[in-house]
Structure formats: C-alpha cells, structure tokens
Amino acid sequence: MDPVVVSGIGVLCPGIAGRAALADGVWDVPPAGGARRVAERAADLRLPGGRAFRRVAAATKFALAATAEAVRDAGFTAGDFGGERTALIVGITHGAVPYSAEFHRVLLLEGPASASPLHFSESVPNAPAGNAAVAFDVRGPVHTLIGEEPVGAQAIELGARLLRDGTADRCLVVGTEEWSAVVAHAYAQVEAATRRRRGGEPIPPLGEGAAALVLELAAGAAARGVKPAAQIAGWRLGGAGREPSVERAVRDLVCGAFLGTGYAATDADHVLLPLGSHRATAGRGVAAACDGGADPAPRLDLAPCVGNPAGATNLLQVATSAALIAAGRFLGPGVAVSAGITGTLSATVVTAPPER
Amino acid sequence: VTGQAAQRRVAVTGMGIVTAHGCGKAINWRRTAAGEPGIRPITLFPTDGYRVTAAGEVPDLPTVPWRRLKACRADRASSLLYHALAEALQDAGLSAGPWDARRVTMALGTTLGGMRQGQRFHEAYVRKGPGATRASRVQDHLAHAQPLHVAAEFDIPVVPLVFGNACASGANAVGHGFRAVRAGDADVALCGGYDPLCEFAFAGFQALQALTPELCRPFDRDRSGLTMGEGAAVLVLEDRAAARGRGARCWGEVIGYGESNDAFHMTRPDPQGTGAALAIRRALEDAGLAPEDVDYVNAHGTGTPFNDASETAAVLAALGEWGRDVPVSSTKPLVGHLLGAAGAAEAVLTLLALREGRLPPNANYAVPDPACALRVLRDSAPADARVALSNSFGFGGANATLAFRRAEA
Numbered sequence: 029m030d031p032v033v034v035s036g037i038g039v040l041c042p043g044i045a046g047r048a049a050l051a052d053g054v055w056d057v058p059p060a061g062g063a064r065r066v067a068e069r070a071a072d073l074r075l076p077g078g079r080a081f082r083r084v085a086a087a088t089k090f091a092l093a094a095t096a097e098a099v100r101d102a103g104f105t106a107g108d109f110g111g112e113r114t115a116l117i118v119g120i121t122h123g124a125v126p127y128s129a130e131f132h133r134v135l136l137l138e139g140p141a142s143a144s145p146l147h148f149s150e151s152v153p154n155a156p157a158g159n160a161a162v163a164f165d166v167r168g169p170v171h172t173l174i175g176e177e178p179v180g181a182q183a184i185e186l187g188a189r190l191l192r193d194g195t196a197d198r199c200l201v202v203g204t205e206e207w208s209a210v211v212a213h214a215y216a217q218v219e220a221a222t223r224r225r226r227g228g229e230p231i232p233p234l235g236e237g238a239a240a241l242v243l244e245l246a247a248g249a250a251a252r253g254v255k256p257a258a259q260i261a262g263w264r265l266g267g268a269g270r271e272p273s274v275e276r277a278v279r280d281l282v283c284g285a286f287l288g289t290g291y292a293a294t295d296a297d298h299v300l301l302p303l304g305s306h307r308a309t310a311g312r313g314v315a316a317a318c319d320g321g322a323d324p325a326p327r328l329d330l331a332p333c334v335g336n337p338a339g340a341t342n343l344l345q346v347a348t349s350a351a352l353i354a355a356g357r358f359l360g361p362g363v364a365v366s367a368g369i370t371g372t373l374s375a376t377v378v379t380a381p382p383e384r
Numbered sequence: 385v386t387g388q389a390a391q392r393r394v395a396v397t398g399m400g401i402v403t404a405h406g407c408g409k410a411i412n413w414r415r416t417a418a419g420e421p422g423i424r425p426i427t428l429f430p431t432d433g434y435r436v437t438a439a440g441e442v443p444d445l446p447t448v449p450w451r452r453l454k455a456c457r458a459d460r461a462s463s464l465l466y467h468a469l470a471e472a473l474q475d476a477g478l479s480a481g482p483w484d485a486r487r488v489t490m491a492l493g494t495t496l497g498g499m500r501q502g503q504r505f506h507e508a509y510v511r512k513g514p515g516a517t518r519a520s521r522v523q524d525h526l527a528h529a530q531p532l533h534v535a536a537e538f539d540i541p542v543v544p545l546v547f548g549n550a551c552a553s554g555a556n557a558v559g560h561g562f563r564a565v566r567a568g569d570a571d572v573a574l575c576g577g578y579d580p581l582c583e584f585a586f587a588g589f590q591a592l593q594a595l596t597p598e599l600c601r602p603f604d605r606d607r608s609g610l611t612m613g614e615g616a617a618v619l620v621l622e623d624r625a626a627a628r629g630r631g632a633r634c635w636g637e638v639i640g641y642g643e644s645n646d647a648f649h650m651t652r653p654d655p656q657g658t659g660a661a662l663a664i665r666r667a668l669e670d671a672g673l674a675p676e677d678v679d680y681v682n683a684h685g686t687g688t689p690f691n692d693a694s695e696t697a698a699v700l701a702a703l704g705e706w707g708r709d710v711p712v713s714s715t716k717p718l719v720g721h722l723l724g725a726a727g728a729a730e731a732v733l734t735l736l737a738l739r740e741g742r743l744p745p746n747a748n749y750a751v752p753d754p755a756c757a758l759r760v761l762r763d764s765a766p767a768d769a770r771v772a773l774s775n776s777f778g779f780g781g782a783n784a785t786l787a788f789r790r791a792e793a
Contacts, residue, residue: 110647112644112662116645120548121526121528122526128584129506131584131587131588132503132506132507132510132584133506133510135583135584135587136507136510136511137510139433140433140434140587140590140591141433143587143588143590143591144591145588145591145592145593145651148587148588148589148591148592149588149592149650149651149779150650151588152495152496152548152550152779152780153495153496153527153548153550154548154549154550154778154779154780154782155650155779155780157549157780158550158645158650158779158780158781158782159650159780161645161646161647161780161781162647162648162649162650162781164647165647166645166647167644167645167646167647167659167662168643168644168645169643169644169645170549170645170780170781170782171547171549171556172547172548172549172780173545173546173547173548174494174497174526174527174528174546174547174548175528175543175546176528178543179528182543182545186545186560189563189567189569193563193567195643210505210506210509213509213514213517214505214517214519214522215519217517217518217519217520218519218520221519221520265543266485266543267532267541267542267543370529370532372532372543
C-alpha cells in the first residue's frame, strides 16, 4: 500500500501557532496558571476570506486558522487546494459549547422568539467542517466525527481510507475544540468524583485550539514535487472498558500500531503522552510496550502548555511528532497515545517520510 | 480493492427502526405504505411560544432493560438507538454474539446526540448556579456516548465511528459501513443513525424559520417548511456470500454510495444542486448504474422551499431526462425529519419498498411546482422496482446518496 504522508501542518493552540513553534518545542514551557486559552484575536488574524467568518464560533475559527496554515504548508494556495477530489474530516468532542450555551440560555430566560439562528447553526457539530468546506472550496467528502480524545486517530483512519480507495487525492484532517465554562465545570466535577472514589490522578484542565494535517499518498505528494514532513505509518483504536485494563490495553494498542510499519514499539524514539484521562495508567502501558531497552524514549507532554484540548488532542500530538521529525529533532518513529474519559484509546505511529 | 474483496457484495441482513409510526419494521412499513400520518402534538417539552406545536414524536417508547447504564442516566437518544439496534441484531440472528473486535465495525450518525440531558444540566447551571449541577447526570449527553453505551449493552467490542454531518449523518454512516464490508475491512457493519426530539433543536429550526405550522408537503408549490421528528434506524450489513453461508435473510443489497459537499453556505443548499448532483452521480458510478436503471428515488424532500428546489435540480442534473420520469417520494411528511436518523430510516423504508413491490407516497402533495418538475408520487403505488436511490442532504453542505438493489429471489 502506498504510504500516507503528512504534507502540511497547521496548529493554533495556547502558546503555539505554527509548525515552527511545534518544532522549536515552545510547548515545553508551561504558561502561568489558569485556563489554557488561545490568545484573544489570535484566530481572527489568521482567518481566510477576510471578514466572512468573523461571527462564527471560536471552534470554527481555530479550525479555519489551522487549516489555512496546513494548506499553505503543503504548498497549496487557497485557490488550488479544494475541489471534488479533496476531502475534509474534522474531529471534535464538545464543539462550540459557548454558542450552544448562549442559545439555550436565551431560550430559557427570554423564550424561543429571542433565540439567535446564528448561535444555533454554529452549534451544530459540523459547523467547523461546513465553514471550512466553504472557505477552502472542499467539494469532496466532508465529515465531522464526534468522539473523545482519540477522535483524531479516527479521522486519520477515515482519511487514509478515502485516499487509498481513490475517493480523494488529498485529505485535510482537523481537530478543533473550544474552551467553555460549562464544560470546564463538568470536567472539574468528574475529576473530583473520580479522585474521591479511586484516588485518581488530576486531569489536565480543559484546553482549546486546533491542529490540521494535509494527508496525501506518498505518490501524490511526490508527483507535486513536495517533500512530506512525515509519514503516518500505523494506527490502532480500541477501548479499555474499565480502568484496571487501561495499562494492558495501551500496551497492546501501541504494539499493534507498530505492526506492518517495519519498526517495533521498542524502536520509538519519542512518545507523546495522553492529555486527558488515564495519564498514569496509559503511561505504564506505554512503558510496557516501548521501554525494552536501557534507554527509554523521551516522553513529550503537551498538557502543561495546552491543557486538554479534547477533540484536538490527537492531531495536535501527531502534528508535534511530525514537526519534530521534519525538523530533524527526532529520527522517528514516534508514537502518539490518546485516551478518552470512558477508556477509548488510540496509538498513532509517525515516522520519517519514505525516500523517493 | 483487489482480489477476493473486489468480489464482495454487501447484503442487508438485519434492520431495526423506530419512528413516530412506532417501533419495528412491520408497523413502520404498514403505516408508511398506507400514507398514515404520525405527526402529533408534542409532549416532550412545553411548546408555549412556538409557532409550531406538533412533530413526529415517538409514542410510548418502551423502557430499555439497561444492564450497564443506569436507567436514570440514559438519554432518550440512547433508548431510541437501543431499540433499533436490538431489532436489527435479532433480525440478523446476531443478538447473542460473540463478536470478533477485528471484524465488526459500528458507524452511527447523529446531529445532537443526548442534547436533552445536556439541556437539563445547563438549565440547572443557568437557573440555580453551577453548584446545582451534577456531572454524573450528564454522562449520556455527548454525541459519542450513546453508541458507546449501547454497544456495551450488547457486548459489542468496538469504538464506534460517530458521524455528526447534520441531516446526512445516517446515510454517511450506512455508506461507511457499506465500504468497510465491500473492501473486506469488516465482515459485519452495524450502521445507522438516531436523534431524539429535543427543544434545543426544535427552537433552532424555528429560529431558522424552517418549521411549518401547516402540513409538510415536499415538492408541492405551497410547501412552507419541514416538520421535526425523532427516531433511530440500524442496518446490519454483511458480505453477501458469508451471509448466505450462514443462512441469513437478505433484505436487499447496498450497491453504491456517493458523497460530496456543496462548499456553498452553512445552512442554505446550493440552488443549482451541483454538490448534491455530484453525490448522486458518484453513487451511480459506484454501483455501475445508468440513470435509467433507477426505478425509484427516495428523496431527502424536507418540504422547505430551498431544499426541494435544490434537490430537484440535482436529480435532473444527475439523471438527465430520466429524472423527470423516475418515481420520487419523501417519507418525511409522515414521520417528520429525523435529522441524524433520517438517512438510515429512509434506507430501511426504501429497502422495504423494493421488497414489498410498493413505493411509499409523498403525503400531502397536491399542487405541482414548476420548480420541482419531478414525478412525485401522490399516492402509494405498486411497482416492480429493482433499484432505488436514497438522498440525504444537510447543514454544512453535506450530501450523501445510497443505492440499493432488491434481494434476488
């Protein structure tokens, strides 16, 4: 099978804007406390289409900003990227909760006649994807996948299928999430309850932001004369079910993700740790899979910088690994491990692109 | 797709459906074929302040015997999905499992998942303050929670793929399952869609002025909007040869899937229907069909002025002159618009129509509209139909078309 490569990377997260920032490791510097938020107007300054998208929800703005950068990074102009053979897949967990909360608040307190149609249409899960399709003229398959932190790996899997079955020539995969007081409050309650019940570890604070990757088959990128940043060599999705099995599930998942890549899990030279739930147990699973030798692979933890950007998590991790490999900071393979609160899991293996 | 997988044909071996007509295929088909309306006054939330007070609400939804999920923590969305999946699994003879995690896939579509539970949480947050909320009561809110919970109830070891492509979600999920089985990536695909009636969505569609206080009458000159509904539908797809080998019933085959995006506007369809026509053409190409092979089109047919004109343009662009002759109907006037469940429920009804040799009526259709110059079926009609298309279009420019073939005798 022709390898799936990453030919463009775009990121907009708290303290991180752009592929170069990922490669420079700016995420290693935790910001001063509080919620992990994207700087005000950071997305507005990067929106495509002038003022056309100024009123959309932040989740959509983040997706548009990250996508614009990924498209440029892949060597496309906004005018030549889209079309009927371009696909777009967006992964989210919560979506535009501030807009949906505002819609519902007005509905409760003022009645249906006062509810804003914009707040409703921007609340639907596929608003980021729908707006991005308009902005970048994507007329092929456009999907929104809803899931926990591993949803980015699901987007990669679906994108790879669309490329390999010939449905699309290129596929944007985007993860986006928006901070909201309501969701942060619910997470805090869940964390407190979990710690009371099981003495669990802290869950990183809810974050926000977006990460976007342009995926192509290696042959397609080569035909355009583009050198890819990295290759998505393997991935696995699974569910742990109950907490005690997370460690074993992660170990099996990581080892499974390396099957067919030409590498073993013990070859990993860097590991992106989960940003959400089950961090300690997943970390032990990673160790069981990857730490066969005397010199364990470095663990890269984005959580102190970005918190937990839920639906954007996995693609942010993969983007980081790809940017580091492209910049020569690591040779690869790297593995990105994501875990959701109910125990959904993913492992994604990133390597240097194939030589052509 | 190469080798043996290239030969795979995809059989529908199980179907489950819940709509305003009731739970199960039998009652849904009987009432659909008879053109009986399922629209009734809404009881799930107060309708004070709304122009519209009726919808396709599911009456007397049976209680689910939850084993793992506490009943008080289950959203109506999960209950709808449970009943549809239970019927589909029983129908396919797969209720007992066991499941090979590597050979089964689950893809489901929804628009807002467990929004009713989210509303209750947020209402307490707004009216009484954050301290009055309990996150444990909102564990079935997020749109991926219902498939996870229902899969766990049936001991199906999958991480479901949840499509949130608005009103095309259910069709996208069925299309995804079809491709997975055809390509040999899975032996069994459990796919469909679900959405409960909730005030959040109802108020949203009212704010968009998409709801009609009158009868929903797709393609009619005097159409004035859609009627909301709720429900769920699940299809079990299998490799046809393997299904025959185990003696499973075949309700028909999925033979093609096309998808596209308008890239036009977040909530308005492209008036030219260009994107929708591309989805229809892709479904035909995928199935190896010529336009004249299509015996019936189950339309998206929401009853809004924009949608029906756009869909007409798309059907005519994709099917050419045959588009004026092929019978077309929408089942939405009978049970309402099921949003994320619509594509899957209409897939079930389309397969039943092919099997029963009777095409469903486009209820309430009275006055032809020159902008919708299709052969709209006013009444249910017997037909020796072998091949049908089902269209689903949604917010965000999402377009999906599925192609079905009647089961061979």
